[in-house]
Amino acid sequence: REYAYNGSRSSMSDDAGAAAARKRLLHDAATYYDVGAIIASESRVPVLFRAGAKGLGPAGADLRPGSKADLPLWLALPLVQRAEQATTTGAGSGASCTIEQPKEYSSKVRSSLTVDPTLDMGNKPFFYDVGFTVAAVRGDTGLGMTLSDVLIKRHGEVLAQAKSMGCDNDPTWYTSTLTATERTLFDAAYQVKLISCELLGPLSFLPFPFAKLQLAIRFPGLNPPVSGKRGV
Helix, strand or coil: CCCCCCCCCCHHHHHHHHHHHHHHHHHHHHHCCCHHHHHHCCCEEEEEECCCECCCCHHHCCECCCEEEEEEHHHHHHHHHHHHHHHHCCCCCCCCEEECCCHHHCHHHHHHHHHCCCCCCCCCCCHHHHHHHHHHHHCCHHHHHHHHHHHHHHHHHHHHHHHHCCCCCCCHHHHCCCCHHHHHHHHHHHHHHHHHHHHHHHHCCCCHHHHHHHHHHHCHHHCCCCCCCCCC
16 A cells, blocks of 8 residues: 655644545455445446546447446446545546436435335345445435435334244245345344244244243253342
C-alpha cells in the first residue's frame, strides 16, 4: 500500500484517512471469501455518467455525457468512489458519475413494503445487501430507514413462521418468498425447531415450561436436582 504525501493536508485528516483505509481493508478481508457478498456484487445498478465514459456501453461502446448504464456493483462502486475522490482533491469540477436510485427501491416499492412487509421477495435475494449499499453511497437516509424497518418486521415474521411450522412440513413454499438474509435466519430457527421435535416428540408445540418438564421426564440426567439456591 502506497501513501502519497500532500503538505496541504493536516495530520488530523491523514489520521482519519488512514483509519478509513484500515476499515475498508478489514471489510474487504471479511467479505472476500463470502459467496453471498460475491454474488450480491454482481447486482446491477444504474449509473449516470455526466462526463461520458469509454468502453462501458453496450458491446463495449463509449458513453456520451449524460448517458446511463446498468453496471454491476463491483464496478459501479469504485468508479463512483474515484469520481468523489477526484472532486475532493480538486482534480475534477464535479462528480463525473453517480449511482442513481434503482427501480427496486422506488417510493412505490417502499410504500408497498411498509404497508405489507410479507410480500414475496424471493426474486430479490439480495434486496437488503444492495439496498443498504445504495443508500450509503447516495446518502439516502430515507431508504436506509425504510429497509431497517422492513427488515425488523419481516425478521419477526420469519421467526414466527419457523416456530409455528410443523416438523414434518416442507418449508420450501415459504422460504421461496424470502431474501437470502431471511432464508439464513429461517434455516437457523427451523433447525432449533427440528431439534426440539426430536427431543420432545409430539409435545414440542407446548410452551417452554411444559416442554422443559417433558424434556426432564424423558432425559432425567439433563435436569440435576435443585439445591437450596434458585437459578438466576
